[in-house]
Amino acid sequence: MTDTNVPDFSGLRALFINCTLKRSPATSNTQxxxxxxxxxxxxxxxxxxxxRLVDHDVATGTSADMREEGWPADAWPDEIWPRVRAADILIVASPIWxxxxGSITKKLIERLDAMSSETNDRGQFAYxxxxxxxxxxxNEDGLKHCAGKILFSLQHIGFTIAPASDPGWIGAVGPGPSYLDEESGGPETDFTNRSLTFATYNQLHLASMLKRAGGxxxxGNVVDAWERGERWDYVPNPEGLTSDG
Incomplete structure (x- = not known):
């Protein structure tokens, strides 16, 4: 049965950052x-x-522009960050090692964190x-562990996470075929295909809801207002509450 009530997600922008260790044009299973x-x-x-982040000369570090820290080049502020900022959805795609x-994934998370104190047009943190x-x-264990590290980091710096946003494929535990290898069966794996589809639509639904709501x-979350003294009724130690709870 075909659902004719297909949602329209036009107007949304999604960015996938492939954190493979392989430079183009090498085959990437993550891709x-x-x-x-x-x-x-x-x-x-x-x-x-x-x-594909490894194709760009992104410096290692936790500053917005590592050229100011002595690096001779840094593609982050001019090439990568504007594309992150323009996206409604950011998907971090990582291999397991x-x-x-992977090391490129960790670098990406560090550079995303470097921008987390920036603000959006409503005065909130940028993400x-x-x-x-x-x-x-x-092709080894660690899918949930790796997804957990990425998703925790993203929500910590301000992203909103949709349900089941951790699809992946690992095959059998230990050395073996990778996703695209002919004998892997990866592209035909129903669990992976379902998880990927559900995650994709959940992300689209959530991004669409947020966009319609204006974010x-x-x-209770505006940076400048807090610095001016606004506390939105927060009281450090309400009357009657002891320090031991």
């Missing part, structure tokens, strides 16, 4: 999963952008009103 999610988004009218997120998600690939309501 294959990105492509499956991106295809669904494009079918629903979403403007999709994809970055030794049960952990408020944006949806975050993760895609994980590998997260700007009450």
């Amino acid at each position: 294959a999963l990105i492509d499956a999610s991106a295809r669904l988004m494009r079918l629903r009218g979403v403007e999709v952008d994809t970055i 030794l049960g952990e997120i 408020y009103g944006k949806v975050g998600g993760a895609i994980i690939t590998g 997260i309501p700007a009450y």
Whole structure:
């Protein structure tokens, strides 16, 4: 049965950042999963952008522009950050190495964190009103662990996380075929395909809801207002509440 009541997500912008360790044009299994999610988004009218971070000369560090810290080059402030800022949805796609997120993923999270004190046009932290998600690939254990690290980091700096935003594929535990290898069965795995589809639509629904609402309501979370002394009825130690709870 075909659902004729298909939502319209046109007007949304999604950015996938592929944190593979392989430079282009090397085959990336992570990119294959990105492509499956991106295809669904494009079918629903979403403007999709994809970055393979290792192809760009992004410096390591936690400042907005590492050239100011002595690095000779840094693609982050001029090439990457404007695309992050323009996106309604950011998907961090990471391979698994030794049960952990890859080094490029960690670099990305550090650079995202460097911008978290920036503010949006409502005076909130820059990532408020944006949806975050993760895609994980590998041929060893660690999918939920790696997704948890990414999703925690994204929500901590202000992204909103949709339900089940952690699709991925790991195959059998230990060395073995990767997602795109002919014998892997990865692209035919129903659990992965379902998880990827559900995550994609959940992210689209949440981003659409936030966009229609104008983002997260700007009450109780405006940086300048707090610095001016506004506390929105917060009291450090309400009367009758002892220090031991």
